[in-house]
Amino acid sequence: MQISEKEWKELKRKEKLLRQSSDILKVESQDLPRVIQRFVNEIKEMDEKLKG
Amino acid sequence: MMDKKILRKQFQKDWEKYYKIEFLVNKGFQRKICPKCGKGYWTVDPERNHCPDQPCQDYEFLGNPPTQKRFSYIESWQEIEKFFKQNGHTSIKQYPIVCRWRPDLFFNIASIIDFQRVEKGQVVFQMPANPLIVPQFCLRFPDIPNVGVTGKHYTNFCMIGQHSIYDGKQGYWKDKCIELDYRLLTEVFGIPGKEVVFTEDLWVGYGAFGSSMEYFVKGIELGNAVFTEFLESNGVVTEMKNKVIDMGAGLERFPWICNGTPTSYDIIFEPILKRLKKQVGINYDKDFFLKYSKLAGNLNIDEVRSIKKARERVAEQLGVTVDILDKQVKPMEALYAICDHTKALTMAISDGMLPSNVGGGYNLRVILRRALGFIDDNRWNIDLGDICEMHAKHLKPIAPGLEENIEIVKKILEIEKQRFHETKLRTKRIVEKMIQDQEEFTEDKMLKLYDSEGITPELINDFKPDLKVPEDFYVKVTEKHTTPPKGIEREEVNVEGLPETKILFYDNPKMTEFKAKVLKMIDDKWVVLDQTAFYPESGGQKGDLGFINNVPVSDTQKFQGVVVHRILGKLEKGQEVKGTVNVYNRQILTQHHTATHVVNTACRQILGPWVWQHSAEKTSKKARLDVTHYEALTDESVQKIEDKCNEIVKKNYPVITEVLLREEAEKKYGFRIYQGGVVPEKNLRIVSIDRLDHEACGGTHVSKTGEIGFISITKTKRVQDGVVRLEFVAGDVATKQLKEGEKLLKESCDALKVKEEELPQKVEELFNEWKDKRKEVKSLNR
Numbered sequence: 001m002q003i004s005e006k007e008w009k010e011l012k013r014k015e016k017l018l019r020q021s022s023d024i025l026k027v028e029s030q031d032l033p034r035v036i037q038r039f040v041n042e043i044k045e046m047d048e049k050l051k052g
Numbered sequence: 053m054m055d056k057k058i059l060r061k062q063f064q065k066d067w068e069k070y071y072k073i074e075f076l077v078n079k080g081f082q083r084k085i086c087p088k089c090g091k092g093y094w095t096v097d098p099e100r101n102h103c104p105d106q107p108c109q110d111y112e113f114l115g116n117p118p119t120q121k122r123f124s125y126i127e128s129w130q131e132i133e134k135f136f137k138q139n140g141h142t143s144i145k146q147y148p149i150v151c152r153w154r155p156d157l158f159f160n161i162a163s164i165i166d167f168q169r170v171e172k173g174q175v176v177f178q179m180p181a182n183p184l185i186v187p188q189f190c191l192r193f194p195d196i197p198n199v200g201v202t203g204k205h206y207t208n209f210c211m212i213g214q215h216s217i218y219d220g221k222q223g224y225w226k227d228k229c230i231e232l233d234y235r236l237l238t239e240v241f242g243i244p245g246k247e248v249v250f251t252e253d254l255w256v257g258y259g260a261f262g263s264s265m266e267y268f269v270k271g272i273e274l275g276n277a278v279f280t281e282f283l284e285s286n287g288v289v290t291e292m293k294n295k296v297i298d299m300g301a302g303l304e305r306f307p308w309i310c311n312g313t314p315t316s317y318d319i320i321f322e323p324i325l326k327r328l329k330k331q332v333g334i335n336y337d338k339d340f341f342l343k344y345s346k347l348a349g350n351l352n353i354d355e356v357r358s359i360k361k362a363r364e365r366v367a368e369q370l371g372v373t374v375d376i377l378d379k380q381v382k383p384m385e386a387l388y389a390i391c392d393h394t395k396a397l398t399m400a401i402s403d404g405m406l407p408s409n410v411g412g413g414y415n416l417r418v419i420l421r422r423a424l425g426f427i428d429d430n431r432w433n434i435d436l437g438d439i440c441e442m443h444a445k446h447l448k449p450i451a452p453g454l455e456e457n458i459e460i461v462k463k464i465l466e467i468e469k470q471r472f473h474e475t476k477l478r479t480k481r482i483v484e485k486m487i488q489d490q491e492e493f494t495e496d497k498m499l500k501l502y503d504s505e506g507i508t509p510e511l512i513n514d515f516k517p518d519l520k521v522p523e524d525f526y527v528k529v530t531e532k533h534t535t536p537p538k539g540i541e542r543e544e545v546n547v548e549g550l551p552e553t554k555i556l557f558y559d560n561p562k563m564t565e566f567k568a569k570v571l572k573m574i575d576d577k578w579v580v581l582d583q584t585a586f587y588p589e590s591g592g593q594k595g596d597l598g599f600i601n602n603v604p605v606s607d608t609q610k611f612q613g614v615v616v617h618r619i620l621g622k623l624e625k626g627q628e629v630k631g632t633v634n635v636y637n638r639q640i641l642t643q644h645h646t647a648t649h650v651v652n653t654a655c656r657q658i659l660g661p662w663v664w665q666h667s668a669e670k671t672s673k674k675a676r677l678d679v680t681h682y683e684a685l686t687d688e689s690v691q692k693i694e695d696k697c698n699e700i701v702k703k704n705y706p707v708i709t710e711v712l713l714r715e716e717a718e719k720k721y722g723f724r725i726y727q728g729g730v731v732p733e734k735n736l737r738i739v740s741i742d743r744l745d746h747e748a749c750g751g752t753h754v755s756k757t758g759e760i761g762f763i764s765i766t767k768t769k770r771v772q773d774g775v776v777r778l779e780f781v782a783g784d785v786a787t788k789q790l791k792e793g794e795k796l797l798k799e800s801c802d803a804l805k806v807k808e809e810e811l812p813q814k815v816e817e818l819f820n821e822w823k824d825k826r827k828e829v830k831s832l833n834r
Contacts, residue, residue, distance in 0.1 A: 002761075003762075003787055005702075008698075008762050008787075008790075011787070011790035011791065011793070011794060012764070012790065014790075014793060014794050014797050014808065015764075015790055015793045015794075015797075017797060017808055017809065017811050017812060018793050018796055018797045018800070018811075020811075020812040021797075021800060021811045021812045021815040024812065024815050024816050024819060025815060025819060029793060029796055030792075030796060032796055032799075032800045033796055033799035033800045033802075033803055036800050036803045036804060036815065036818065037803050039818050039819070039822045040803060040804070040818070042822060042825075043818075043821060043822055043825055046822075046825040046826065046828070046829050047825070049829055049832070050825070050828055050829065050832065
């Protein structure tokens, strides 16, 4: 799985964004998509409650 | 081990054999027995009727030196060196004060330690020249409360080592040793022969023993010549083929006897004290101190508690109140202690040891905080770093390396100083709150405060004077930090009676298939072969996986040179088998192992020379390296370390393995080779990454750094005081992990319908929105 330096740098750039985002929510990177989805859903539910 | 008392009696009975030195007899020395302590001693003075050791004789040179020579600390060494060089000795540069070559010591404690190595559980000697002389700085910490007070106690001293190995042809033995020491005192230091007295004693240690002769002048011991000539094992005594002369003399005492100053500190730290006294405004009354020292020196103070009583008696004898005495004496004692402690810190930090809460760094922090405490108590405007700089300059003729590292020493001290003041404030807050809450200061609580906050019982004591500190507090702390957590001990396999396994991967690192014969099955799960290409777990590298015939191998270990393969199946004794190592798994372990050396090198280059490997582990999932460093790593330094690692990878440096005699390896590469700890072998396998890094290592390695592939640091953490952890992956594992991250980033972005670079900000907004909404809902529910 040889990759070029350019590809490596691009992957590291993405890793940094992923880590920064995970750090905000204090979660592991592999849990980030799931946790984001949970927040989105909960906000929706709360919006409904607040409207009602 | 032999009983020292019994041996002493035997040696005294047979004194003509052990202590009758021809040179002394020819010089007119006579043997006498001290009527006070019963010790045998040798003197030319017909009037002398007691031995020269305390308490039978007091110091008689204070204000009354027995010579016209007025050598300084540095000059004393230069004169000693010149004399021994003229008499056929090689002068060796001092070894490090941090004792990396001995598993049982943090610091060097005697000149002979320089030349002792542990080989398969035995102490062996490794001398670069014969005979030789060395000015070895040593660190010892049992006397801390007395340092600065008694005039003669230190945490740091220079032991002049005069060493010779005698096999009947090379080197020399007792007669020559005593002749040289006598001539040194009389010819070089101008001390009259009648003032020199030798006492009889013996030395026992490390399964060896022999007679010894200490030499005294005017009540002070200047040196101790140990003649190690016997070995003892299970009660059987044998005479050594190569006998060892271990003459150690404290350099500090030579200028002291030449100048007869009130304390030895006055002459050892002369130029530094001169500046400090001026800086803090002390009017030093030499005559008063001389009178004080003569009285205080006689009191033989052993405990801090007795110092108070001793001082009361001295004040009475001087005809002053204790208060007046304290006002005169205490500031000087503080300055003396500061000088001693900064000298020790300069030496130890310069050699790479960091002050901390555990291990060798513990006592460094104790003396550092003691020195800071003196400065605070006296409200002096002096800086420890500046004093260290003065030491480095002053000691340059003996220890030239100190000046090179002085900026590092100053930096570490500054960080420690800030930490000390912060801890003091935090301690005050915590103690006050605990008192307010009526919380008890139990042993468990104190251990917790020590581990999590770095708060020592002594600091708590400042704000809670009635605190009872358990006597074994630090023993418990040490135990806690040296006991491995449960669950990581490896299973013991009994390999008794089996021959050492022939290892194939050293001669041929690429070999992954081999033929072998089954020697034994142990406990129905471990198989022993006559030879193997499977790497057994060691040096933090996990054992190989693979197959033996068609039976899977799930682990490989080594016990007393016998490699055992854990198999999920059965093989028969005597069976011819084919071994196949899992190549892909081995390749990852190999990449991770060389990557660990690279990360260590990069940390040293980016962070500083105090970085040493603390521990390491290389698995096929990730690698871990714990290194010594004084604070948690910042994102910026992690980035720099990773960049440096990948620069080393990109440059495709050769990784070379060579087997060298331990002596040669140390000479060629220094003690940095012991990153993974001491290797108790005669021959060392050295793995070098070009000229960047050289380590004694038994692991598998790539042949060029380019073969590691990119290195990605995935996590860092401060794991204990003075130790940080780096977790990383390399090669395919790194690429695979980053590609998974790329996928996770895309999924996260999709969930929010944002661009990649917007994600952190949008996540923050999302989180804030969620918190706000939750508040609103809560208030609605109320």
